[in-house]
Amino acid sequence: MTTTPFSRDVLALDAPAAVDRVAASMTRALSRDLRRRGVVVGVSGGIDSAVCAALATHALGPQRVVALLMPEADSDPSSQHRGQLLCDKLGVETVIEDIAPALAALGCYRRRDEAIRSVFPDYGQGWRQKITLAEGLLDTDRVSYFNLTVADPDGNHKTARMPTDVYLTAVAATNMKQRTRKLIEYTHADARNFAVLGTPNRLEYELGFFVRGGDGLADVKPISHLYKTQVYALAEHLGVPDEIRSQPPSTDTYSLPQTQEEFYFALPYPEMDLLLWAWQHDVPAGAAGEVMGLGADQVERVYRDIVSKRRAAERGLRDAVAVEHIDLAPRAEAAAPRSGR
Numbered sequence: 250m251t252t253t254p255f256s257r258d259v260l261a262l263d264a265p266a267a268v269d270r271v272a273a274s275m276t277r278a279l280s281r282d283l284r285r286r287g288v289v290v291g292v293s294g295g296i297d298s299a300v301c302a303a304l305a306t307h308a309l310g311p312q313r314v315v316a317l318l319m320p321e322a323d324s325d326p327s328s329q330h331r332g333q334l335l336c337d338k339l340g341v342e343t344v345i346e347d348i349a350p351a352l353a354a355l356g357c358y359r360r361r362d363e364a365i366r367s368v369f370p371d372y373g374q375g376w377r378q379k380i381t382l383a384e385g386l387l388d389t390d391r392v393s394y395f396n397l398t399v400a401d402p403d404g405n406h407k408t409a410r411m412p413t414d415v416y417l418t419a420v421a422a423t424n425m426k427q428r429t430r431k432l433i434e435y436t437h438a439d440a441r442n443f444a445v446l447g448t449p450n451r452l453e454y455e456l457g458f459f460v461r462g463g464d465g466l467a468d469v470k471p472i473s474h475l476y477k478t479q480v481y482a483l484a485e486h487l488g489v490p491d492e493i494r495s496q497p498p499s500t501d502t503y504s505l506p507q508t509q510e511e512f513y514f515a516l517p518y519p520e521m522d523l524l525l526w527a528w529q530h531d532v533p534a535g536a537a538g539e540v541m542g543l544g545a546d547q548v549e550r551v552y553r554d555i556v557s558k559r560r561a562a563e564r565g566l567r568d569a570v571a572v573e574h575i576d577l578a579p580r581a582e583a584a585a586p587r588s589g590r
Contacts, residue, residue, distance in 0.1 A: 264486035272308035287313030294328035360422035375402035377504035427463025444468035457562030
């Protein structure tokens with residue numbers, strides 16, 4: 250059991266000290282472990298990538314940071330505006346890579362649209378879409394499912410439950426976006442002998458809100474130990490523009506506005522942060538509920554959801570399974586140099 254009493258203050262952070270620790274770890278990782286000269290970070294216009302870029306600039310200086318803005322057909326134009334605002338403030342090199350043509354060539358939009366038309370046959374040019382959780386996490390014991398919402402060019406919305414095959418096909422196609430961005434990040438990193446920064450925070454990292462081979466892939470993950478609440482605290486300390494700090498967390502993946510809460514977490518991040526901490530520290534559901542204003546049964550539902558999502562995260566982070574073991578441990582150097590004969 251935890252020795253720290255559970256309260257809404259358990260995630261309070263000494264931001265200056267946390268920034269110094271991350272900066273020291275990042276510098277050490279680049280120089281000792283990775284042997285890289287700087288870092289590349291994909292900047293989305295959201296809070297996590299903004300804090301990662303700001304931390305890298307603080308640790309390494311702006312001349313050793315490259316920020317990539319990678320819009321695509323479904324991106325909100327305001328995301329690129331916020332990303333550029335951050336890069337201008339940090340004074341880092343900024344590169345814009347429009348990935349829409351690559352995604353179109355790979356069939357990302359076509360595959361997704363074909364899946365959507367199996368539910369809404371009229372879906373076509375000028376329509377918009379998003380995927381959302383259908384059930385509230387706190388008030389049902391039923392297995393949740395996903396809804397598909399579309400809007401026609403006149404703004405009329407329709408919503409229907411997604412069959413499993415439609416959901417899987419649409420998400421598989423959409424995951425091309427994160428994987429293509431990661432491809433671009435590594436291309437720029439390799440050309441400069443830089444490392445790639447990963448931007449998932451602890452809530453995303455532990456609960457599997459990332460794409461394997463996409464935003465889950467990186468050389469250095471500077472905020473994966475920090476809860477989302479703590480990331481916002483660092484953002485304020487680092488001077489991240491208020492326009493970014495005031496923006497609700499969004500996937501910016503679907504063409505209709507969609508929050509992370511309605512797509513994956515089912516609770517606002519401050520509550521999810523606290524309940525994840527409570528679960529990690531073995532706080533009984535009843536005690537956690539008293540602090541959160543929830544019933545013990547509601548907290549138990551969240552705890553079960555955490556366990557399920559952590560299993561998914563473990564699968565997403567697992568190394569490839571080798572059929573037979575290969576020993577890559579360093580071998581001792583020979584005592585004397587070999588003869589040239």
